[in-house]
Structure formats: structure tokens, C-alpha cells
Amino acid sequence: MNRLDFEIIRNVIAAPKDTSMILDVPMILDVGCENGELLKFLNKKKKIDGRGLEISQKNVNICVKHGLSVVQGDADKDLIAYPSKSFDFVILSQTLQATHSPEKVLSQLVRISKYAIVSFPNFGSWLVRLKLLINGIMPQSKSLPHTWYTTPNIHLCTIKDFKKLCEKNSIKIEKSFYLNKYGKQINNPIGKIFNNFFSTSGLFVLKK
Amino acid sequence: MKNSIKTIILGKKIPLFLDSGKQLKNFKIAYQTYGKLNKNKNNVILICHALSGDQFTAGINPFTKKPGWWSKAIGPNLPIDTNRFFVICSNILGGCSGSTGPKELNPATKKFFNMSFPVITIRDMVKAQKMLIDELGIKQLLSVIGGSAGGFQALQWAATYPENVISAIPIATSFRHSAQNIAFHEVGRQAIMSDPDWCNGNYIDKKKTPKKGLSVARMLAHITYLSEEAFQRKFGRNLQNKLSVAYGFKTDFQVESYLKHQGQTFVNRFDANSYLYITRAMDYFDLPNQKKGGLKNIYKNTPVKFCVISFTSDWVYPTKYSKEIVDSLNAVGANVSFVEIQTDKGHDAFLLDEKEFNETVRGFLNSTANIMGVN
Numbered sequence: 001m002n003r004l005d006f007e008i009i010r011n012v013i014a015a016p017k018d019t020s021m022i023l024d025v026p027m028i029l030d031v032g033c034e035n036g037e038l039l040k041f042l043n044k045k046k047k048i049d050g051r052g053l054e055i056s057q058k059n060v061n062i063c064v065k066h067g068l069s070v071v072q073g074d075a076d077k078d079l080i081a082y083p084s085k086s087f088d089f090v091i092l093s094q095t096l097q098a099t100h101s102p103e104k105v106l107s108q109l110v111r112i113s114k115y116a117i118v119s120f121p122n123f124g125s126w127l128v129r130l131k132l133l134i135n136g137i138m139p140q141s142k143s144l145p146h147t148w149y150t151t152p153n154i155h156l157c158t159i160k161d162f163k164k165l166c167e168k169n170s171i172k173i174e175k176s177f178y179l180n181k182y183g184k185q186i187n188n189p190i191g192k193i194f195n196n197f198f199s200t201s202g203l204f205v206l207k208k
Numbered sequence: 209m210k211n212s213i214k215t216i217i218l219g220k221k222i223p224l225f226l227d228s229g230k231q232l233k234n235f236k237i238a239y240q241t242y243g244k245l246n247k248n249k250n251n252v253i254l255i256c257h258a259l260s261g262d263q264f265t266a267g268i269n270p271f272t273k274k275p276g277w278w279s280k281a282i283g284p285n286l287p288i289d290t291n292r293f294f295v296i297c298s299n300i301l302g303g304c305s306g307s308t309g310p311k312e313l314n315p316a317t318k319k320f321f322n323m324s325f326p327v328i329t330i331r332d333m334v335k336a337q338k339m340l341i342d343e344l345g346i347k348q349l350l351s352v353i354g355g356s357a358g359g360f361q362a363l364q365w366a367a368t369y370p371e372n373v374i375s376a377i378p379i380a381t382s383f384r385h386s387a388q389n390i391a392f393h394e395v396g397r398q399a400i401m402s403d404p405d406w407c408n409g410n411y412i413d414k415k416k417t418p419k420k421g422l423s424v425a426r427m428l429a430h431i432t433y434l435s436e437e438a439f440q441r442k443f444g445r446n447l448q449n450k451l452s453v454a455y456g457f458k459t460d461f462q463v464e465s466y467l468k469h470q471g472q473t474f475v476n477r478f479d480a481n482s483y484l485y486i487t488r489a490m491d492y493f494d495l496p497n498q499k500k501g502g503l504k505n506i507y508k509n510t511p512v513k514f515c516v517i518s519f520t521s522d523w524v525y526p527t528k529y530s531k532e533i534v535d536s537l538n539a540v541g542a543n544v545s546f547v548e549i550q551t552d553k554g555h556d557a558f559l560l561d562e563k564e565f566n567e568t569v570r571g572f573l574n575s576t577a578n579i580m581g582v583n
Binding site: 061066083 | 545
């Protein structure tokens with residue numbers, strides 16, 4: 001099954017704010033590309049020069065088998081090797097919360113690419129808040145399926161937290177997308193204003 | 209599968225200009241091919257062998273009657289599928305399996321080269337391979353694949369002839385020899401040269417063989433090709449055909465017996481002077497030093513697609529060296545994939561039947577061939 005944010009990512013890449021800056025065949029790095037699903041999905045409608053960084057050997061093998069150029073590595077350690085602005089887009093989909101140092105990773109993302117597309121589960125969503133309030137235990141949901149002791153998500157944050165971190169690092173948020181639990185964009189004005197309360201996850205296009 | 213032994217004379221008109229400044233004319237390169245060259249001549253894969261390898265990579269080696277050193281990876285329906293690809297493997301220059309090397313006759317003097325053979329480099333070997341490919345009428349290699357010193361050659365091919373190489377798979381390798389690599393090789397060379405039967409390199413004329421020296425060199429090297437875990441798993445402290453230690457210096461432990469066997473079988477198939485020359489060529493390998501700005505400048509704008517593979521327990525060329533290659537390639541926007549295979553089998557893992565490794569090679573080759581329209 002596709003990750004919920006695939007289509008939004010594709011739309012962002014198809015219609016960047018400043019097209020003059022983007023190559024005809026955009027260079028895209030998918031950080032934490034898993035089995036290459038997103039890269040393949042993106043390549044279907046528009047030709048891209050896609051690369052991947054993936055931690056699991058098995059997943060890298062699957063990617064290589066499908067002709068994708070994927071390097072086995074770790075977002076926390078290996079982004080530093082890429083030269084500045086070497087990609088048109090770098091994608092970090094639902095992975096930021098699992099990195100050791102989100103601040104450093106975020107800074108690397110906006111350094112190595114013209115635009116960074118980052119999505120993550122929103123811990124400020126009313127569903128999460130309600131679960132914690134009523135049950136008093138660490139909330140589990142579709143986008144946060146793990147128990148507190150098995151979760152790889154060691155740096156969970158809310159949309160508000162994320163925006164603050166961007167501001168601290170002078171990272172500009174070019175576009176914001178707020179998604180409900182079905183992965184659909186929240187378009188009603190109240191939902192948009194109180195996005196930190198209503199959205200299950202957020203997707204942001206960043207620039208520095 | 210039986211193979212006829214193929215040898216070609218190269219450098220008839222234009223000699224091979226060696227890195228040392230010397231030249232080689234009318235030299236021999238022995239090679240084998242597997243599979244069929246297709247009409248478009250776009251299904252060619254060059255296999256580069258390592259220090260102690262030879263051109264008999266697949267099928268049965270006609271001399272030893274044993275399976276070729278990479279017969280598990282190359283053949284019909286195997287990862288390097290000879291139903292689809294035309295595979296060439298040549299004995300490296302300086303080798304002892306039919307190509308010109310120290311044990312061959314110098315055509316100019318009609319005497320054995322011995323130590324008068326010029327010192328060669330990895331780049332010289334690759335230049336000789338390019339002359340072979342040209343002679344065979346092949347313009348482009350779909351892939352150049354090699355492990356260890358074969359990986360040096362794959363990297364060198366991509367550096368020297370980027371227009372002739374679609375992809376390269378350097379395996380269990382590095383971009384230069386480290387101090388430790390040189391150190392191990394030097395002990396091996398000293399073992400050979402301190403054997404009285406080496407006769408200053410003229411043992412063929414004296415009808416002798418420096419068996420002890422070459423055997424010790426191989427025993428030492430073989431330790432480095434495995435890992436601590438692999439030795440422990442294979443032998444532990446098991447005794448060889450006895451129930452208790454003999455309080456002496458004959459073979460007590462299985463691991464001793466194994467190493468001695470490795471040394472002895474090697475002596476029967478390998479030339480001591482070749483061992484000196486090839487280890488020297490490996491020690492001289494320093495790819496970043498070939499161009500100002502190092503690896504990044506060497507592969508700047510490279511059209512070659514890379515698939516770099518390393519093994520977790522390889523301590524001859526540990527993963528960090530492969531990673532440095534990958535980082536340099538990423539830094540210049542090159543098309544690179546990289547996999548580190550989990551194994552306890554050490555450096556030699558690339559010769560063994562590692563499933564994940566085989567699948568990576570198969571997948572990368574097939575996808576590259578599909579992109580290039582190889583049928």
C-alpha cells in the first residue's frame with residue numbers, strides 16, 4: 001500500500017514554486033526510501049533522476065534489483081557526504097521522528113537540496129491528546145502503531161514543535177499540508193487554523 | 209563445460225606503455241569467454257580476477273579440473289547469466305596462467321623474464337585488458353566486475369575508460385592500499401625471497417621452486433581473507449586426528465593443518481615471482497593520487513553507473529573504504545548504489561555463495577541490461 005503522502009509529494013514535485021530552479025528531470029533523493037515504492041511511484045508520471053538512502057540491506061537489495069540507485073546508509077550519519085544543493089528535492093517521509101538528531105538531519109536536508117519535503121505524524125492531534133487524557137498511556141494509532149518500548153519513533157513532535165524548530169534554524173516553510181487520519185488534505189478553514197489540533201500528520205516543503 | 213584455452217598476442221604495432229616508463233611489446237594475454245556475444249555487441253561483461261585468480265572463472269578449470277573460482281556466480285541462470293551475457297575474463301598481466309609474466313619467455317632475449325620483468329601496476333593490467341577488448345572488436349562493456357584486486361581493476365576501468373564502461377561493480381575492495389595492506393604483502397614477499405630456492409628470482413633456470421616461501425606467504429594471506437568468527441566457527445580448538453595435544457611442533461590443531469594445505473595447494477598452481485609482481489602492483493594502487501583533487505575529480509561527470517558492495521567482516525578492505533568511494537561518487541552526483549552484506553566469512557565472502565550478494569549482482573546487472581536494451 002502506498003504511503004498516505006505519496007500523491008501530495010508528487011504534486012509538489014510536479015509544480016514547484018519556482019520552476020526555473022528545477023531541472024527538467026529533477027534530481028530527487030528519498031531518505032529512508034524503504035523498498036523504493038515512492039521513487040517508482042514518482043517516476044511513473046514524470047521522469048525523475050531518483051536516488052535513495054536506506055538503512056536496511058534487504059530493502060536496498062530490492063531497490064537495486066528494480067534498477068534504482070540506492071545507497072545503504074543512515075540519515076543521521078550519511079547526509080553530510082552530499083554536496084550542497086546537489087538535489088532539486090530531498091524527501092523525508094514519515095521518518096524524521098525516528099532519527100537520532102532531527103535538528104541536524106533537518107539542517108542537512110535543506111543544505112543538500114533546493115527543496116526539502118518533510119512529513120511526520122502529528123503528536124498534537126486531538127486523537128492523540130484524547131487517548132493520552134483518557135487512557136493515561138502512550139497513545140497508539142494507525143500512524144503510530146508501536147508500543148512505547150518497541151517504537152523506532154524516538155523523537156515524536158507536534159506540528160507546532162516542528163514549526164518552532166524550523167524557525168530556530170531559519171528554515172523557511174514554503175508550503176504546508178495538513179492531513180487527516182485518512183491521508184486526505186484538511187481544507188476547511190477551522191481545520192487549517194487549528195491544524196495542530198485537527199491533523200494526524202503534516203507535510204511541509206522547506207527551503208533555506 | 210569444457211573450454212579451449214585462448215591466448216592472444218597484443219602490442220604488436222603499438223607497445224603497452226607502462227606506468228614505470230617501460231614498454232611491453234608482443235605480450236600474451238590468456239583469456240576465456242562464456243556465453244555468446246549478441247548482434248549489437250552490448251551484452252559484454254568483463255570479469256577481473258584477484259591476486260591469486262585466473263581466467264578460468266566459470267565452468268571447469270581445464271588444468272585443475274576443479275570448478276572455476278566464480279563458477280557459483282557465472283553460468284546459465286546464475287547471477288551473471290551466460291544465457292544473456294557474454295562474459296570475458298583474462299589472466300592479468302604479470303599473472304602465471306598464460307598471460308605474459310615473470311615465468312614466461314622474454315620474446316626479445318628468448319630467456320625467462322624472471323626478475324627482469326618490468327614492475328607493473330593495476331592501471332597497466334587494465335590497459336592490457338583494454339587492448340584485448342579492442343582486439344576482440346568490442347567497444348563497450350555493459351559491466352566491469354571484480355572483487356579485491358579485481359575491484360581495483362573495475363575502479364580503474366571506470367576511471368581510465370569511462371566512455372567504454374556502462375557500469376562497474378567493485379566488490380570487497382578499496383581505492384588504495386593501506387599501510388596494513390602493504391605490511392601483510394611485504395611479509396609474504398619476504399617469505400618468498402628468503403627461501404634459498406628462490407635463487408634471486410632465477411629458480412626456473414636453476415630447476416627449483418621456492419615452495420616453502422610461497423607456501424608461508426599464502427598461509428599468512430589466507431588468514432587475512434577469513435575472519436576471526438569464521439576461523440572459530442570452522443575449527444575452534446579442534447585437534448587434527450588426535451585426542452590430545454602432542455607436546456611438540458608437528459600439526460596438532462585442525463587450523464594448522466588447514467593452513468598448511470592451503471599453502472601446499474597454492475604452490476602447485478602459482479608462480480612465486482608472479483606473486484611478488486602482483487602484490488607489488490596492488491601496493492602501488494592509489495587511485496586518488498592519479499589526479500589532482502583525488503577521487504572526486506577522477507569520477508567528476510562520470511557516465512558510469514556503480515554498484516559498490518562490501519562485507520561486514522572483511523578486514524582486508526573494510527566497509528569504510530567502500531563508503532569513501534560511495535561518498536566521493538555521491539559528491540559528484542554519480543549514479544551509485546551501495547550494499548554492505550552481513551556475513552562472518554570475511555574478505556573471501558565474495559567468492560562464496562552468499563545469497564544476498566548474488567541477488568544484488570543479479571538485480572543490478574539485469575536492471576542495467578534492461579535500461580540498455582540488451583535482449
